[in-house]
Amino acid sequence: MAWTKNVLRVNLAAGTCMQEPLNMDWARDYLGQRGLGTKYFLAEVDPKVDPFAPENKLIFVTGPLTGTMAATGGRYSVVTKGPLTGAIACSNSGGYFGAELKFAGWDMVIFEGTAPKPVYLLITDGKAELVDAAHLWGKTVWETEETIKKQHQDPQIRVASIGHAGEIGVLYAGIVNDLHRAAGRSGVGAVMGSKNLKAVAVRGTRTDAYQIANPDAFFTAVDAGKKALAANGVTGQGLPTYGTQVLMNVINELGALPTRNHRDVQFESAQAISGEAMHEKRPTDGKANLVTNGACFGCTIACGRISRMDPGHFTIKDKPQYQGASGGLEYEAAWALGAANGVSDLEALTYANFLCNEHGFDPISFGATVGAAMELYDLGILTKEEVGFELPFGSTEAVVKLAELTATGEGFGKVIGLGSKRLCAKYGRPELSMTVKGQEFPAYDGRGLQGMGLAYATSNRGACHLRGYMVSPEVLGIPIKMEPQATEGKPAMLKAFQDLTAVVDSSGLCLFTTFAWGLSDIQPQIQGACEGDWSEDRLLLVGERIWNLEREFNLAAGLTAKDDNLPPRLMKEPAKTGPQKGAVSKLDVMLPEYYQLRGWTPEGVPTAETRTRLGV
């Protein structure tokens, strides 16, 4: 009932848009969004497919709580095979786009094939059409969104689009909706670009597209959930005030802030790029970087940062288009653009982040790749001649310049656009790439936080903090406090987090609710909205099923247990400073136990029994 039960299948090669019924058997087994999209993807795509081949598909998918009053119920995911990793890619985004897709009457849009020339998909309720995008190709995300709304004279149209980065195949290009919310990771935007699909524009005005199964129960659960979010210190205070940037000083003090391509675990200038710093008035113009906090659709947390740069800053003083307010720094972006490169100019990082949004590429992978390049430069392997300018750690100018070049694919930006793994391999130092399965680490050091190390190694989409956020127990004490350096209990806790996360990612809710919510808060919201039985046990089984399904894809794509690994630096080079000084990752201790808990063989393959139990 909370599903629209409609799938829109768009064949870009043939130019057709067809409606088909949602497979409700699969919805019952995989809930929605990440799980359901992945199920469709596996059923339809050969895992060995070249991510840029027409045979790869691109799925935009919502969850049953997307477009409802459940707090944060506005998420959608993009599922495809990732060009950065060769693994399953599933990127999750907020903003308003996902809800609009539901209002128009669609759970999912499946893109097949490659359009002969650039197009965008325009969905107006039940009507879907491919529209020529010749005039949009080459345009930024911001221009594309504005142009589509203007051209169709409806400011309420929601747009998800790629920028130049997606068009030229930057391997970590994202899909950006609502100007600065992104399905950011793993290169889903590059796949979209390879399909000549510039944008998806949606206007939904239907009131009959889906129903709430049991409104009384739903609203009771939703209201209780909102109260819990408001009462919780993280979701009620920390995130609205500082955004995810609330973590910058915390993680730095804990000695788990990867710095200068993970050479260090603490950044001496963390304070300068922290959430607190975003609130401080600048000496130059007397204004703070942060204008306000902003929410995604239906979100009562509102962690989003809206920033305005110092108009006199060297990066934008002649560029009025960046002098207005726009999406500000989140923790991961501030870390990747800043600490990972040793750069501490908050305004410059904000500018680089604007560029990531404007041109559609992932600031985490971009920043981390620059960090790797800086290390190569530091080691004398990369030269000024090759780069075109000096590239020392700490160079604000270099980060800004490379952001501009990566967006356009010019000069050394073309190499940066390949990501850290290919960059380091190109220069003969693959071990310097701080990646797992080809995807760059986010902002937590896998030595300092043992559970996060295991989470990175086992994440189905490559290094990622959003597949099992062990920071919660290891730093925040949610749901219980676990010592960062301990390994005991971490595999079990990670498995529980991974399965629960898969449920949240499949529901339409934002993962950030889980700072305040456990499964017992989420379950009644899903149960109130959806027909059928959605007990906690069943939901956890759904989560585990999704995790194993993703694993099956990766195995079939050619990945093995060898890919559940961390770079040698994290295994061999001890943390130099801080509370975790001396630590290396004890992945070898945790991984076998993890496999066992997962019901996998020592080679990391789900056993026949596991497959049968989960029905994968």
Next chain:
Amino acid sequence: MQKSLHLDPNKCTGCLQCEMACAWENHRSFTTAKSRIKVFAFHHEGRFVPYTCTQCDEAWCVLACPVDAIRLDPATGAKIVLEPTCVGCKVCTIACPFGTINYVASTGKVQKCDLCGDHGPACEKACPTGAITYVDADWTGLGKMRQWAGKTDTNPATV
């Protein structure tokens, strides 16, 4: 004391819970397109502005309706659209200088904020930040808007 909706852009985060609550109240749907309160985003300014009918005393919509389909709810002071009577001519939509009464193509009628009758505005209950409050009318500073809107020297409320 009659109450009014007080809308404070300084506290709005753009979450649209109000729009969903309104759409649910009136259409049993979360489709924000059907909401009678709208949050306008000012991207360049980093600002979200919730906006709906102030139930102004001039009541341009009431006066302009050719078929007497907009009436005063004496309990709340709201001007409410009688859907069965409304013919959908849209005259009220151009008469209201605030742009807060709108035609809904799917129903063929106009709609505007009616303060949700006796159980109080759903948008106010749904707002997580206090950007929408339902307070004594004197507190809302509506006078300023009314003054601006006042086209004539004599306020019809006083006759």
Next chain:
Amino acid sequence: MRHVIIGSGPAGVVAAETLRKADPAAEITLLCGEAGPPYARMAIPYLLKGQIDEGGTHLRKDADHYGRLRIQLVQAHAQAVDTGARTVTLGGGSLLPYDRLLIATGSRPSLEQIPGIGLPGVHACWTLADARTILAKAKPGTCIVQMGAGFVGCIIMEGLLSRGVDLTILVRSGYMVRRMMNPTASGLIRKWCEAKGVRILTHTQPQGITAEGGALQVALADGHILPADLYLSAVGVDPNLEFLAGSGIAIGKGILVDANLQSNVSGVYAAGDVAEATDCLTGRRQLNAIQPNAVEQGRIAALNMAGRSARFKGSFVFNVLTTLGLASSSFGEWQGASGGESAEVLDASRYRYLNLQFEDDRLVGANTVGFSDHIGAFRGLIEGRVRLGKWKQRLREDPTQIMQAYLAAAHSVA
């Protein structure tokens, strides 16, 4: 105090109600030119569609409304006004004395002056009686030739088509609704109508109508003959002023009124279609035959009649039209102000259009097609003479930001 109001359209009825509130003891007589309770011509298209019955057209739904307010409804046509004796001469020659008089006699269709215009089967679509006739005659397959595609000509189309008729529209000029819409907007409306199966013949006008058996023959200027079961005339309206001849009330295109809506004769006021008041944009006098103007003038005139000073600060022309389900609107100087600037955006395949006209940093006019959200804000911006400041440039770049511009410029919220 004896108040007489001639005309029971929106202006007259609102005036009567306002008088009652302002002057509880007054004697109020409302002269109705047609039988039955006062009704809204604006509702006739919906009667033709079968969406409402005749009761749905009534200006006030409560049967006892006028009795309760002690407003005396008198069905009579005013034949003359003696401003010296302060009397109105009624149909039978009887005299109705007044202390204050409001002339709110509205308009009537201006029929084209061609042979055969008086034949049976030739009708206007203006009154309830006209609507009844059309309802009786328009059946599936009925062949209707309609002269005129102005506001009335367009708004009645949906009702006509809903009855399954075969409809041909003759348009003298090259454009439909040319008094409201610029050629682009007009072209969209035409394309829309044609896609719905209406035949539109522009640069076409009839030379004469003849009756052959039960059917009509419409002779066109180019020699063609169009057969028709029904001929509808919708070429515009003229104010009802003839009965004022010799009254001493000054008349231009309409009754010349001052800011209190009083004519040159003390105690005689005018409101609605017949009042020639000042346009608040151009400063020129003009007729403004639109519903919001009628009720506003009715209200102001009544306040003055009751001895309360109220000034009419002028109005401007704006209107909203629905043509076979396609909404369009027109505001102020949609043709553009001299030396002004404009901005527009067109999505022809989806029938959406927005055109803005500026003078300095103010919005002075607009045309819209298929764009109806928050459209009242156009009035707010134009009538309030709101300075747009930096928002003018933003609107020139993207006219769809109109609501943001309105909120920022008129309400200073951003």
